[in-house]
Amino acid sequence: MTQRLTFAKAINTGLRKALERDPKVLLMGEDIGPLGGVFRVTDGLAKDFGTDRVVDTPLAESGIVGTAIGLALRGYRPVCEIQFDGFIFPAFDQITTQLSKMHYRSRGRLTLPVVIRVPFGGGIGAVEHHSESPEVLFAHTAGLRVVSPSDPQDAFTMIQQAIASPDPVLFFEPKGRYWEKGDVDTDADPLAAPSTLDGARVLRSGTDVTLVAHGPTVGTALKVADAAAAEGRSIEVVDLRAISPLDITTVAASVRRTGRCVVVHEAPVLYGTGAEVAARVTEECFYHLEAPVLRVGGFHTPYPVAKLEHEYLPGLDRVLDAVDRVLAH
Amino acid sequence: MGTSGPLTDDGLVQLLSPAGERVDHPEYTPRVAHLDADALRGLWRDMVLVRRFDTEATALQRQGELGLWAQSLGQEAAQVGSGRALAPQDYVFPSYREHGVAHTRGLDLTEVLRLFRGVDHGGWDPEAVNFHLYTLVIGSHTLHATGYAMGVQRDGAVGTGDPERDTAVVTYFGDGATSQGDVSEALVFAAVNNAPLVLFLQNNQWAISEPTTKQARVPLAARGPGFGVPSVRVDGNDVLACYAVTAEAVERARSGGGPTLVEAFTYRMGAHTTSDDPSRYRSAAEEDYWRQRDPIDRLEKHLVATGELPDAFREQVQAEADALGERVRTTARALGRPETSTMFEHVYATPHSVVDAERAWFERYEASFAGGEK
Numbered sequence: 001m002t003q004r005l006t007f008a009k010a011i012n013t014g015l016r017k018a019l020e021r022d023p024k025v026l027l028m029g030e031d032i033g034p035l036g037g038v039f040r041v042t043d044g045l046a047k048d049f050g051t052d053r054v055v056d057t058p059l060a061e062s063g064i065v066g067t068a069i070g071l072a073l074r075g076y077r078p079v080c081e082i083q084f085d086g087f088i089f090p091a092f093d094q095i096t097t098q099l100s101k102m103h104y105r106s107r108g109r110l111t112l113p114v115v116i117r118v119p120f121g122g123g124i125g126a127v128e129h130h131s132e133s134p135e136v137l138f139a140h141t142a143g144l145r146v147v148s149p150s151d152p153q154d155a156f157t158m159i160q161q162a163i164a165s166p167d168p169v170l171f172f173e174p175k176g177r178y179w180e181k182g183d184v185d186t187d188a189d190p191l192a193a194p195s196t197l198d199g200a201r202v203l204r205s206g207t208d209v210t211l212v213a214h215g216p217t218v219g220t221a222l223k224v225a226d227a228a229a230a231e232g233r234s235i236e237v238v239d240l241r242a243i244s245p246l247d248i249t250t251v252a253a254s255v256r257r258t259g260r261c262v263v264v265h266e267a268p269v270l271y272g273t274g275a276e277v278a279a280r281v282t283e284e285c286f287y288h289l290e291a292p293v294l295r296v297g298g299f300h301t302p303y304p305v306a307k308l309e310h311e312y313l314p315g316l317d318r319v320l321d322a323v324d325r326v327l328a329h
Numbered sequence: 330m331g332t333s334g335p336l337t338d339d340g341l342v343q344l345l346s347p348a349g350e351r352v353d354h355p356e357y358t359p360r361v362a363h364l365d366a367d368a369l370r371g372l373w374r375d376m377v378l379v380r381r382f383d384t385e386a387t388a389l390q391r392q393g394e395l396g397l398w399a400q401s402l403g404q405e406a407a408q409v410g411s412g413r414a415l416a417p418q419d420y421v422f423p424s425y426r427e428h429g430v431a432h433t434r435g436l437d438l439t440e441v442l443r444l445f446r447g448v449d450h451g452g453w454d455p456e457a458v459n460f461h462l463y464t465l466v467i468g469s470h471t472l473h474a475t476g477y478a479m480g481v482q483r484d485g486a487v488g489t490g491d492p493e494r495d496t497a498v499v500t501y502f503g504d505g506a507t508s509q510g511d512v513s514e515a516l517v518f519a520a521v522n523n524a525p526l527v528l529f530l531q532n533n534q535w536a537i538s539e540p541t542t543k544q545a546r547v548p549l550a551a552r553g554p555g556f557g558v559p560s561v562r563v564d565g566n567d568v569l570a571c572y573a574v575t576a577e578a579v580e581r582a583r584s585g586g587g588p589t590l591v592e593a594f595t596y597r598m599g600a601h602t603t604s605d606d607p608s609r610y611r612s613a614a615e616e617d618y619w620r621q622r623d624p625i626d627r628l629e630k631h632l633v634a635t636g637e638l639p640d641a642f643r644e645q646v647q648a649e650a651d652a653l654g655e656r657v658r659t660t661a662r663a664l665g666r667p668e669t670s671t672m673f674e675h676v677y678a679t680p681h682s683v684v685d686a687e688r689a690w691f692e693r694y695e696a697s698f699a700g701g702e703k
């Protein structure tokens with residue numbers, strides 16, 4: 001059955017399916033029980049599955065992830081919620097020194113199927129620490145899968161595939177898009193579908209420029225493509241879905257067709273996802289490139305105050321400007 | 330109230346009953362003996378002004394003038410009582426709803442609006458009022474307070490006997506925060522260094538939707554002794570008791586006696602923030618129970634019973650509150666959007682070529698629109 005769901009409800013439905021499918025799945029985090037999470041992503045789940053499986057934890061992120069590791073060692077599949085991007089850092093030690101390396105250290109004897117859900121990104125007028133995009137800090141750590149869905153259908157599929165994955169997955173949810181609606185086929189079995197955790201997808205085909213995005217900026221990229229189409233320019237939009245591993249094959253195939261590439265993300269440009277994409281594209285399709293790969297994203301500043309965030313964020317105009325610049329070559 | 334667990338009211342220091350009657354406490358009554366009717370009226374005035382400020386700010390958020398507001402409603406006695414027990418040289422590290430403490434430090438409360446209006450990440454000069462910036466990452470600042478106290482020690486500003494030199498550091502945090510590793514580490518560092526620190530814990534019984542029973546099985550004050558930090562539980566809605574226990578803890582810190590954990594047992598009468606809806610997780614009966622124990626009413630009942638709240642004084646404070654409300658409204662509305670270029674300022678204290686280049690690029694980019702074409 002296809003249902004029209006908000007992004008948040010699509011994840012909620014995916015979590016519900018995972019809880020139904022596997023008695024070892026449990027959710028843990030701050031305020032995720034009776035409140036349903038500050039974004040209501042876990043709404044109703046504590047009521048239906050009990051507070052033993054949808055657990056309001058003490059207020060301690062290192063504790064959440066550290067105990068999730070222990071639960072996973074005991075055969076559970078914990079899905080942790082970090083309340084906001086900026087509050088993941090107390091858990092940074094557990095994630096980078098423990099969660100990411102246990103499989104490697106144990107020579108594959110131990111797996112840690114832990115999912116860490118992180119509402120991320122800006123544009124919601126929030127105070128400090130509530131609008132950040134720290135995904136590359138985790139992508140830089142081997143052993144972690146880092147993904148970000150961009151629409152409700154993908155959110156529904158990807159959360160279930162993430163939970164089923166034997167690897168730890170950092171699951172970055174574009175919080176600014178939680179209330180956007182989309183069609184979701186809730187009957188399809190995501191575990192039978194191809195993996196979304198390491199496969200980029202071409203969301204819209206075009207011939208002049210490849211626009212690469214993930215999570216919240218995919219919607220921006222689609223709007224850019226519309227605006228550019230009105231000026232007679234044909235933009236291909238690639239949704240990375242995963243930052244780690246990066247599916248460079250799909251990106252490079254697109255750039256070989258278009259000859260131009262722009263990467264857009266909310267995270268700072270410096271040492272960001274775009275830097276990796278640009279380097280790989282240059283290596284893989286140097287002779288197809290008509291212009292340097294350009295990056296559009298946040299600046300090398302802390303995330304600014306809410307009143308300035310729309311200047312910081314890569315909006316329609318900034319991306320169009322980069323598209324114009326690659327086309328000027 | 331339960332009789333065991335973290336929500337028991339066992340062992341709370343109280344000097345004013347909810348009915349406004351003085352309660353004698355052999356250890357703490359002497360700490361407030363010098364507070365005359367004028368001083369008590371002053372505490373009442375502080376609380377009334379802070380509540381008006383909070384009410385105005387909440388209304389401004391509802392009107393879209395602030396992005397968010399974290400209410401101090403119901404915690405006025407804990408904040409004003411403890412804040413008024415401090416000396417000018419003492420230094421405070423608050424979390425994010427300590428508007429009452431801010432007021433006692435002499436901070437113009439309208440400065441607090443800047444953060445919540447989204448025009449500033451801080452908003453005031455911390456060193457001008459010995460009141461650090463608000464910290465939104467739960468518990469982090471308790472370590473900063475501990476380190477600051479270690480600096481105070483090294484400066485020889487402890488145990489000299491000079492009341493204008495000896496300095497205490499006070500940090501405020503919540504019941505939820507006690508679960509953070511940083512807070513345990515603050516207790517460890519404070520204890521082993523015998524730091525001149527008061528860890529002022531406002532147990533307002535909720536961490537957003539989670540009751541204190543999700544953080545602990547025993548009263549939170551019990552967190553202290555295991556670390557070697559003595560602790561005291563106080564009725565957080567009793568402004569006199571909060572003053573008394575803080576005065577004692579601050580004196581211990583200043584004299585070289587080391588840190589103290591104060592658990593002020595109070596109640597978050599409002600929502601967690603304006604984004605929150607408490608009806609999803611707590612009962613109206615519970616809210617009602619605490620409304621009966623309103624901290625301002627308690628002192629007011631006492632002052633009325635003792636004939637120390639003349640109409641003229643009430644009217645004067647009412648007029649002050651109205652003026653503050655007016656100033657809060659006009660100041661908030663006048664806080665305009667900062668210049669975009671300020672986004673690039675103060676990332677570093679010295680020039681940084683990447684920031685400079687990005688700023689230059691951004692200015693050219695903005696200018697390209699100003700000319701009508703890009």
Ligand SMILES: Cc1ncc(C[n+]2csc(CCOP(=O)(O)OP(=O)(O)O)c2C)c(N)n1
Nearest residue numbers: 083087465466467503504505506535536537
């Ligand atoms: C490290 C961190 N995790 C999560 C949050 C989100 N958060 C903000 S306030 C809050 C509850 C805090 O409760 P408490 O410490 O009792 O203070 P109160 O708000 O009641 O004053 C949470 C979970 C945060 N700000 N920082």
Ligand SMILES: [Mg+2]
Nearest residue numbers: 503504535536
């Ligand atoms: Mg609390």
